[in-house]
Amino acid sequence: MSSSNTTDTTxxxxxxxxxxxxxxxxxxxxxxxxxxxxxxxxKATRLAEYIIEAIEQSDLNRxxxxxxxxxxxxxxxxxxxxSEQAAVDNFNRAVPYKRxxxxxxxxxxxxxxxxxxxxxxxxxxxxxxxxxLALSYGAYNYYVKTAVTIxxxxxxxxxxxxxxxHDSGSAQDLTQHSVISEDGALVVVAPDEAEEIKATDNRLSxxxxxxxxxxxxxxxxxxxxxxxxxxxxxxxxxxxxxxxMQAYGDSWVEISDAAxxxxxxxxxxxxxxxxxxxLAPFAVFLGNAPGVExxxxxxxxxxxxxxxxxxxxxFSVSTxxxxxxxx
Amino acid sequence: MLLKRFRGMFxxxxxxxxxxxxxxxxxRGKGIVLNEPSVVAIRQDRGPGGPKSxxxxxxxxxxxxxxxxxxITAIRPMRDGVIxxxxxxxKMLQHFIRQVHESQLLRPSPRVLxxxxxxxxxxxxxxxxxxxxxxxARSVYLIEExxxxxIGAGMPVDEPRGSMVLDIGxxxxxxxxxxxxxxxxxxxxxxxxxxxxxxxxxxVRRNYGIxxxxxxxxxxxxxxxxxxxxKELLEIEVKGRNLSEGIPRSFSLNSNExxxxxxxxxxxxxxxxxxxxxxxxxxxxxDVAERGIVLTGGGSLLRDLDRLIMEETGLxxxxxxEPLTCVARGGGRVLELIDQHGGDFLAVE
Numbered sequence: 001m002s003s004s005n006t007t008d009t010t011x012x013x014x015x016x017x018x019x020x021x022x023x024x025x026x027x028x029x030x031x032x033x034x035x036x037x038x039x040x041x042x043k044a045t046r047l048a049e050y051i052i053e054a055i056e057q058s059d060l061n062r063x064x065x066x067x068x069x070x071x072x073x074x075x076x077x078x079x080x081x082x083s084e085q086a087a088v089d090n091f092n093r094a095v096p097y098k099r100x101x102x103x104x105x106x107x108x109x110x111x112x113x114x115x116x117x118x119x120x121x122x123x124x125x126x127x128x129x130x131x132x133l134a135l136s137y138g139a140y141n142y143y144v145k146t147a148v149t150i151x152x153x154x155x156x157x158x159x160x161x162x163x164x165x166h167d168s169g170s171a172q173d174l175t176q177h178s179v180i181s182e183d184g185a186l187v188v189v190a191p192d193e194a195e196e197i198k199a200t201d202n203r204l205s206x207x208x209x210x211x212x213x214x215x216x217x218x219x220x221x222x223x224x225x226x227x228x229x230x231x232x233x234x235x236x237x238x239x240x241x242x243x244x245m246q247a248y249g250d251s252w253v254e255i256s257d258a259a260x261x262x263x264x265x266x267x268x269x270x271x272x273x274x275x276x277x278x279l280a281p282f283a284v285f286l287g288n289a290p291g292v293e294x295x296x297x298x299x300x301x302x303x304x305x306x307x308x309x310x311x312x313x314x315f316s317v318s319t320x321x322x323x324x325x326x327x
Numbered sequence: 328m329l330l331k332r333f334r335g336m337f338x339x340x341x342x343x344x345x346x347x348x349x350x351x352x353x354x355r356g357k358g359i360v361l362n363e364p365s366v367v368a369i370r371q372d373r374g375p376g377g378p379k380s381x382x383x384x385x386x387x388x389x390x391x392x393x394x395x396x397x398x399i400t401a402i403r404p405m406r407d408g409v410i411x412x413x414x415x416x417x418k419m420l421q422h423f424i425r426q427v428h429e430s431q432l433l434r435p436s437p438r439v440l441x442x443x444x445x446x447x448x449x450x451x452x453x454x455x456x457x458x459x460x461x462x463x464a465r466s467v468y469l470i471e472e473x474x475x476x477x478i479g480a481g482m483p484v485d486e487p488r489g490s491m492v493l494d495i496g497x498x499x500x501x502x503x504x505x506x507x508x509x510x511x512x513x514x515x516x517x518x519x520x521x522x523x524x525x526x527x528x529x530x531v532r533r534n535y536g537i538x539x540x541x542x543x544x545x546x547x548x549x550x551x552x553x554x555x556x557x558k559e560l561l562e563i564e565v566k567g568r569n570l571s572e573g574i575p576r577s578f579s580l581n582s583n584e585x586x587x588x589x590x591x592x593x594x595x596x597x598x599x600x601x602x603x604x605x606x607x608x609x610x611x612x613x614d615v616a617e618r619g620i621v622l623t624g625g626g627s628l629l630r631d632l633d634r635l636i637m638e639e640t641g642l643x644x645x646x647x648x649e650p651l652t653c654v655a656r657g658g659g660r661v662l663e664l665i666d667q668h669g670g671d672f673l674a675v676e
Contacts (some may be wrong), residue, residue, distance in 0.1 A: 046643045048617060064618050067481035071619065071645025075637075088648075 023090035024058035027073075030054075030080040045075045046072030051075065058094065066095060241318065242279035242297050246273050256283045258318075268292070280318030281327050289313030299324055338428060338437035340467070343420070344475070345441055345455065348497025348520055350385075350419070350429050351652060353659035359652050360427045364389040365369060365497075367415050368401040384422045391541040401566030407517045408444035408472075408499035409451040412637045413458055420462035433607055439464035440658045440665075442472045444499045445676060446515025452674070469674045470661055471498070473503030473513055473652055476623040479657025480647035480670070489611025490618065493600060493636070494654065495626025497521050500596050502603045504611055508671050512606050520597040520626045523548050530588030531567065535578055539567035548629070551582040554593055555631035555638070582630075589629075597639050604640065620644030623653040 026272050031041055038056075042049040051072060054062035064067050070088050077087035243255065247268040255264045257278030268274055270291075276282075286303075288311050294301040296317055301324040306313040316327040340355040343363070352361040363385030370382040376409050384392065391401040398457055404415040428435040439459050441596055452469060459467045477484050484490060484505045497520040503513035513573040520621040524544040531539050539547075543565055561582040571647045600620065604612060622633055624641040628651070634646040647653050663674045 046619075046637050046641060067621065068618055068645050069648060070648060071621070072643065074646065075633075075643065139624050182406060 017041060021088065023073075023094055024056045026082070026090070027080060027087065028056040030082055034079075034080065041076065041079060045072075045079050047072055047075065047114075060095065066091075147150065240277050241274045241282070243278065243282050244295040244298075246269065246293045247291060248293070249288055251289070251292050252285075252287030253292070254285040258282075281316045281325075282318070283316040284314070286313045287311070296324060331576060332605045338435040339439075340438045340662050341424065341427065342440045342475075342655055342662050343423075343442070344645065344652075344655040344658065345405065345420070345473075345498070346496050346625075346654075347403070347408055347547050349651070350423060351655035352423060352660075353652075353655040355426055355659060355662055358659075360651070363423065363425055365405050365419065366392060366401055366403050367398055367419050368395065369415070370399050372398055381418060381422075381557055384419060386454060389432075389542075392542055395602075406498060408496060408515070408519075409447050410458060417458040417461040422486035422533075424464070425450075434463055436465045437461050438466050438660045438662070439675075440468040440470055442475045442658055443469050443502065443653050444496075444515045445471045445473060445476070445510065445513040445674075446517075448500065450613055455657060463620070468665065470511060470658055470672060471501075471503070471513065471674045472499075474510060474672055475593055475654045475657035476501070476504065476647075477503070477505050477621070477657065478652075479655070479659050480623050484672075488618075489607065489614035491603065491607075491615040493596075493620055493622050493624075493627070494524075495519055495596065495622070495624040495629075495632075496654075500599060500626065502599050504615065506611055506614075507649045511611060512603055513606065514599055514603055516595050516599045517597075518592045519624075520548070522591055522592040522595070523552065523626070523629070526592050527552075530584070531580070532570070534584075534621075536570045537567040537569075537576060537578060539565060543567065547585060549581060551580065552585050552589065553582045553630040553669055554586065554589065555634040556583065556586060557631055562625065577598045591669060592633075593635065597636065600636060601642060604642075614643055616642055619645050620631045621645050621647055623647045623650045625651050655660050 029196060031038075036044075038049055038052050038282050041047075045052070050062060055060075055069070055072060055076060060069075064071075070091060073087040073091055074084040089213045104245045124174055157308045241257075243263075245253065246267065247270055249270050251268050253264055253266065253274070254262070255276060255278075256262050259279050261278065263276045263278050263282070264274065280296065282296065284294070289307045292303075292310055294303060294317075299319050299322060301317055303313055303315060306315040306326075318325055318327065331620060339357065342353040342355075344353075350361070350363055350365045351601055353358045353632060366388040367384055367446070368382040368388040368391045368425070369379055369593070371377050371379045382388070383401075384540070388401050391399065392403075395401050402412065402415065404410065404412040404419060410416045412543040421641070424435055424437065424439075428437075441455055441459055443455055447455070456467045456469060473492050473494050474484070478492060480492065482490045485508050487507050489504050489506050490512065491502065491504050494503075496670065498517065500518050501513065501515045501516050504511045521534070521663070524541055528539055528541070531537055531544075532557060547563055550561045557587065560581075562579050563581075564577060564579050566575055566577045568574070575665040602610040620636060622636070622644060627646060631648050634640075637644040649656075
């Protein structure tokens with residue numbers, strides 16, 4: 001095997017040598033036949049003498065890149081009256097390699113991986129897509145977990161409130177993520193329905209606690225039993241009025257009840273709901289009244305006539321015999 | 328953006344020689360895939376101001392040049408190597424780019440390298456860039472024409488050694504001295520194949536009183552045009568309208584007459600080459616004198632043009648192999664090198 005290889009190489013080498021000799025020889029013979037010297041040929045073709053010599057001797061080391069040599073051969077062949085194409089073809093056969101010179105850019109940047117392959121590109125795009133999916137799933141999971149934790153925290157806070165009420169007779173300052181309390185009134189803000197469902201138990205207990213807080217004599221409610229674990233609360237007390245709000249746009253909301261207690265004083269975000277308990281009539285101030293829907297004791301309140309040109313509305317409302325009454 | 332990249336996966340990298348006379352497209356890994364005249368035929372029905380539609384591109388449209396009825400105009404959107412009609416150029420590029428992609432499913436969005444004459448102004452360069460982008464290119468690179476021509480001709484542009492290239496195109500002729508991958512000196516004259524045609528038309532009109540069209544002039548140039556007095560005298564029989572009689576007449580022209588007609592544009596090219604040799608730093612000038620000037624571009628196919636330059640400058644002159652496709656092939660080589668080495672050869676805007 002190796003021996004045959006060797007013979008092949010030697011054969012091809014000798015062949016190429018042979019052909020080289022032919023392309024150089026043909027030109028030299030033609031020049032000799034016409035009686036020209038190298039100097040004359042160089043003068044007529046405007047080529048350097050050493051180039052003509054190198055061509056005749058087929059000495060590639062002394063010749064410039066093939067592009068030039070092909071041109072020189074054409075010029076020289078034309079001068080000698082030979083076929084230009086034949087001379088070039090002979091040369092190309094003799095020097096089949098390196099038809100184009102190598103190019104070496106001077107600034108070699110850190111080699112970039114060629115992202116041209118369609119396979120690599122499609123795979124990378126699919127990977128990126130999967131990564132985005134995974135991230136969004138993780139974010140959703142985290143959000144749901146947080147909501148549940150808040151619900152549990154609220155339940156435990158209620159238990160604390162209850163014990164404090166027992167001690168001091170009035171509810172203390174209470175602030176949570178979704179639970180805001182001022183002067184004993186409790187507010188539940190549910191950002192969306194998913195959280196609302198999770199927090200249902202919690203809300204029940206918060207409302208119950210609000211009843212307890214609003215009641216005139218909390219000390220009497222010794223029978224109230226709260227379980228922080230389940231979040232249920234049994235309260236035997238008169239029911240105060242219920243004010244509910246749904247925001248369809250951010251709006252500033254201020255609400256006080258008949259006892260002049262400030263029940264809510266904050267920005268109500270778009271899509272949030274607000275439930276308050278207190279004594280009617282409620283004094284209501286809305287910063288962006290067209291974006292807010294109000295119900296008092298489950299009765300819808302029409303507030304259109306209170307809305308001023310700058311969207312602000314200020315009114316005081318209570319219910320009598322199943323309809324809203326403004327004061 | 329993302330969609331463009333997606334479509335790009337199904338597109339080839341293209342090197343486009345957007346020439347005045349011909350547009351050539353070299354697809355990476357495929358070679359020259361398109362060689363069409365830069366001509367577009369536009370149909371405008373219902374009088375001026377009516378809706379315009381494209382009637383034909385390329386060869387088909389070139390056949391219509393000077394032979395159209397009122398509602399069709401065959402135009403060449405490139406003049407003097409730069410864009411003369413922006414919208415038509417964009418349409419033409421779009422058509423050619425689509426033509427070289429087999430898949431009809433997705434609109435192709437290739438990376439495109441376009442050659443610009445080194446004399447093009449910033450505005451002209453931007454117009455070329457914008458029209459390629461408008462034709463659907465994902466990204467557009469520009470390269471100076473002589474640089475692409477030199478690379479396409481196989482010149483050793485990366486060596487610290489001067490190489491002079493003369494690219495004679497349809498609208499412009501560019502002469503440049505290149506060393507170490509950069510252009511040391513470049514000049515562009517707005518003389519090219521078109522000017523040869525115009526000179527022939529003017530000559531025939533002056534000496535024969537006969538009007539011939541661009542297509543006929545081009546045919547004369549191809550068949551008997553010569554730049555240096557040769558041994559043999561070629562003749563051609565052509566027909567044109569006799570201006571005094573108003574009747575088409577047949578007459579014959581010989582190559583010596585055409586040589587006379589071409590004197591002025593040829594002189595423009597020779598003087599550009601001489602100026603370049605004057606302006607070249609001495610060391611590089613010596614390299615050029617030793618190795619010679621390389622001719623590329625369709626204009627260099629004019630018979631004995633290399634002889635003329637050789638006699639005028641006293642330097643060896645070398646015709647590149649396949650001079651018509653040098654620029655597009657050179658651009659293709661550069662496109663292959665962009666991924667590996669970054670844009671060392673590219674032109675700045």
